[in-house]
Amino acid sequence: MDNNIRATLGELQLLRAPAWGSGSLQTKGKRRRRCERRQKRGKRAGVLARLKANANRPPIPLLFLSNVRSLDNKLDLLRLRMNVSEEMRNCAVICLTETWLNQTMPDSAFQLAGRQLFRADRSQLSGKARGGGLCVYINKGWCTNCVLVNSHCSEATEQLTVKCRPHYLPREFSAVFVIAVYIAPDADANNALKELYDNISSLQNKHPDAFYVVAGDFNHVELKNTLPRFYQHVNIPTRGNNTLDRVYSSVKDAYKAFPRPHLGLSDHISIMLVPAYHPPLRRSKPTQKTITVWPSDDTAVLQDCFGCTDWQVFREAAECEGELDLEEYTSAVLGYISKCVEDVTTTKTVTYYPNQKPWLNAEVRSLLKARDAAFRSGDSDELRRARRELTGVKRAKAAYAQKIQGHFSSQDPQSMWRGIKCITDYKSNVAQSSKDPSLPEALNTFFARFENPDTPPSTRLPHSPGEEPLSVTPAEVRRTLRRINPRKAAGPDNIPGQVLKDCADQLSDVLADIFNASLIQAVVPTCLKTATIIPVPKSSTVTGLNDYRPVALTPIVTKCFERLVQTHIKATINITVDPHQYAYRKNRSTEDAISSVVHTALTHLEQKDSYVRMLFVDFTSAFNTMIPQTLITKLSSLGLSSSLCNWVLDFLTNRPQSVRIHNISSPSIILSTGSPQGCVLSPLLFTLLTYDCSPLHPGCHIVKFVDDTAVVGCITNRDESSYRQEVEHLEDWCRENNLFINVKKTKEMIVDFRRGKHAHLPLHIGGSAVEVVDSYRYLGVHLTSNLTWSNNTSTLVRKAHQRLYFLRRLRRAGLGSAVLTSFYRCVVESVVCSSINVWHGSCSAADRKALQRVMKAAQRIVGVSFPSTTDIYTSRCRKRATCIRKDPTHPAHALFVPLPSGRRLRSIKCKTTRLRNSFIPEAVRLLNST
Template sequence: YTETVTAYIKKCIDDVTVTKTITTRANQKPWMTAEVCRSGGKAALKTARANQSHGIKKAKHQYAQKINNNFSDSKDTRSLWQAIQTITDYKPLPQASDDDTSLPDALNHFYSRFETQNNTPAQKLHTSPNDQVLCLSAADVRKTLSRINPRKAAGPDNIPGRVLRECAAQLTDVLTDVFNTSLSQAVMPTCLKSTSIIPVPKKSPVSCLNDYRPIALTPIMMKCFERLVMHHIKSSLPNTLDPFQFAYRPNRSTDDAISSALHLALTHLEQKDSYVRMLFIDFSSAFNTIIPQQLIHKLNLLGLNTSLCNWILDFLTGRPQSVRVGRNTRTTWTTNVTSLNKKGQQRLQFLHRLKRASLPPPILTTFDRGTIESVLTSCITVWYGNCSAADRETLQRTVNTAAKIIGAPLPSILDIFLARCSSKASSIVKDPTHPSHNLFQLLPSGRRYRSIKARSVRFLNSFFPQAVRVLNSNLPAPL
């Protein structure tokens, strides 16, 4: 049934669309139009070169003006970043070599190695007659289809997201029937479980199969189905998550995880003759090594109904896939700052290129915030307070250089740190479920927060004591 529906959708796409092949080259620039190529004559080579150089310069200026106009009118940041990457050759995507014809098979066996190691048979749970089967409404399905990002890559079914979004009204009823039939039978259609894996090199050159990062493309129709079921699962499960679980939760970030761990360690180190030992554990391929049979038993114990557990088991098993190819013990933050500053300085050259391309300061500032400032201030609330004065000056020099290139003032590193401290602390105060919420306690007056006592400067300058001071300094003056 599902394969018939998807085949008919693809037939309709083939009937109403025209496929056109466009050849692009790595060094192709968008301003190199046919007019530029005709700007030189054959009569005099010297004159032709001069005219062509003038034509390229004029075309670059027109292209920069076009970028500026589009950004000013529509705030289309996606087109802006595409143009910036074209001008600067910034972050070219590494491509897997397609010369080795045995690479797809080798990667396919490598990515499926965990399936062969799992010998636990997948057996569905016994369903009771009173078990309620999840039923999706047509309104929810249509709402999900209308929110599809049309720029997302299509999966193995080759049905573009734009088709599903634009034809949401026509496809809602049939897809609702497909989804509800799948849920009632606790069976996932094989065509929706299929996956195309695109290997992207993590580094260059590649030395082993583990140097490829697998990018899995699944049917967009399946992504909509997953999103609908996920919303139901989240609303059905009890709130039993550990407060120190930061992944996949709102108002939780890497900053929170590091700050909480450091706070516990530094609080303990406030005591005399104390020390801290930390154990860092990284699970290799954690998601791929989950045993589905054990997972559904745990979900069932958490209160998820049996039919949905069986559906999840069928969803996680029997998934066809194909691969497509075309030591430092120092306790200061100097190593971290040096690494961040090096990355920021390397990206200043791209800012120079944009400046030479005659782009205006607003666009240069946008590029700086996205590629230089974002690197220099990564997790800044964790480490900036305990930085040495020399490290802070090093970072500020990079910011000053960027401001000089742009020709406009930029916020200082200190201002960014204080703003982010205030924002992060405010979000924690407003979230009573946050594991660090109890660190922000109001005094009896109800106007200021209780300061965190610290014996050492290291603890005093860590995030949470700093955040309390920042919040107290930002409180409005009494009337």
């Protein structure tokens, strides 16, 4: 640099100081050079900043909605706003309601530069001479391939549907449907909802993978119950304090609404809907997994290997002075099996992409690469040829659908359902655990928080003279091994279930010897009770350690051992000793537990001056707080042998436990409290622990389904003393058995139909008041304080509508009616008819109509007639009543009393319609009518 110039720059203080050199240290408070930053500079956050950075390629359209009240008067204002606002210029869709246009006004007078106009004026079919009208403007910079699908005008609704295939569209969407809607304030809401439902349902049947956005002035009509799979995005008032203009879409959290000024003198504010949707390819990063590759002859090789093995060598090596070291014997056998499996198999690393489908094979990927190369080259002829050849994608998808159809024909339901889930993405949104390396150890400590170091060591029961320990035969072990599900994950021993199942004949003798040695010594080897916890998020949003569910992964060999012991326990102990427990009992279900609660309440409410208080108890980690010593004392009192009680005690104590997330494992912790969630014996042991939790007073009932406990207090003349004593007794019982009641999640519901308002004193547990609710979800069914079923029915309808989407995708894939029918019965009908015996007889006509609407939609999709919900209810109710009558141990068996003739049952006296339409009285009438 010239010296004169340098001097001038120095005088102006524009020369860089020497300290800014690349080799110098940064001084505090000064800006760092970009090359010296250790990480990339961040960007502004928020949907507006993201839209501004990618204005020409939004994943879903940027939408502007306004009720203009005469477009003719607002057109200049709209053009002015587009000239001065970049946001309006980039807007992909402009949806206007109440345009007040008619046939005498030409389209050319209302064109906007760079946009395509679609309009639907009010006709005489609406019964009104003026007003109404819809307009949709599509930005040609966003989409040029757009067509008018339909327009509809009636006394109830005005609709305008436009189909768009924009220049850029995420792979998960096949098209974008924009549906503009106007519903007059005096329109009939039911008719309007029916017309909207018919239009949208027919579009979804033809285009299940499309993105739908329904925008307009809805006034007093809401789509929440009719189209529960559509989500409303406008959460601000649009006229006064009311939200009349709404935008629904088929994707949750797809938009974020921002208010914009009125257009002229319109009495509605305008709304700008900014895309907040993230495509799956951006939400999830590609993942790498290491998989095991099994050669074609692996089964034969392993069978020959295990068949030629002298297993007696392992036993002799573990014996010392005639005493068998069971720990060494078991570890050697399992280690040998694992080593043989490692010698036969190989591993490889594969990459999974979030939008990867099995029909995207090598041929399809090469066609996509050829298309991209032709696009980059700029050769239009080559690009047209490459796009024509992309029909190979359709052929590959059709071939995959035919493969699934072949699985159905060849009686391979497992492969069929795996393919169906892949096509429909059914239950694919699983919350992922954090990758924080310190999380596994923190979770392991949290899951072991119930371990009390001051607890005295467990004491084994004395051996009873003449008592023979349990023994199993190789044939029993062989049958258990052959029933293994090969798709279950291997435990800490890394022995796959497929190997145990295929080599059952070769391994049954040595495993039976290990099992019998364990039963004789009443000792469980440490390698068989080691557990690896795989934390599963309880919901999509994780806020703390308590939002993870500890699912234990134990060796598959241990699960087989537990099944053999479980069979013996059930044969030894009369599990019907607890009539209030409905779980893990033959001819019992959640439906029976719910019916018991509802029938008890309805029967008591027939009396004068009566009401019912229901307490739904929630336990804190019930399985993890069991004291093994308390458990075996109860098992012994129930008649289980002392040797097997000691075996259970050893199985639950001194258990090594670690937590694994991805490829990170925590150090092991030794536990002697609780039972691992995921073990075969855990649910049975818990139900036996709670067998003595029974009511003290005849006016109180306790209904249990594992740890879901409900206390029903039948109160007359406002005397709640027995109910409150029952709750205090339950507190004492929980304290003695080391179970902790979670008062925050424990809820109480009061059913009181007496005239006038009556104040009810709150119930306290552990010094804290229990919250009183009007609705509670008990065992999957929504109970309400007025004992109506609208809340439950609307929930079922909403869930069924969501699953109809998967049915539409299967139909779009070209699967046959037999596969569609099977999917419907397993996925849709199972939801609609969940616990139908409890609630269908008492639900309202509107609820039955909503249920039947789902059935009719499924019939149109599949093309096959399905039975109505009433027919299903009648059939299931009669079948269930017959099963209860044949089971004298069932708690409801005493309600089916035969008349002296023996041909009919005694009718149940009912004063109210509520009781008359419930399950038990209706079942008696159905049996008497046959």
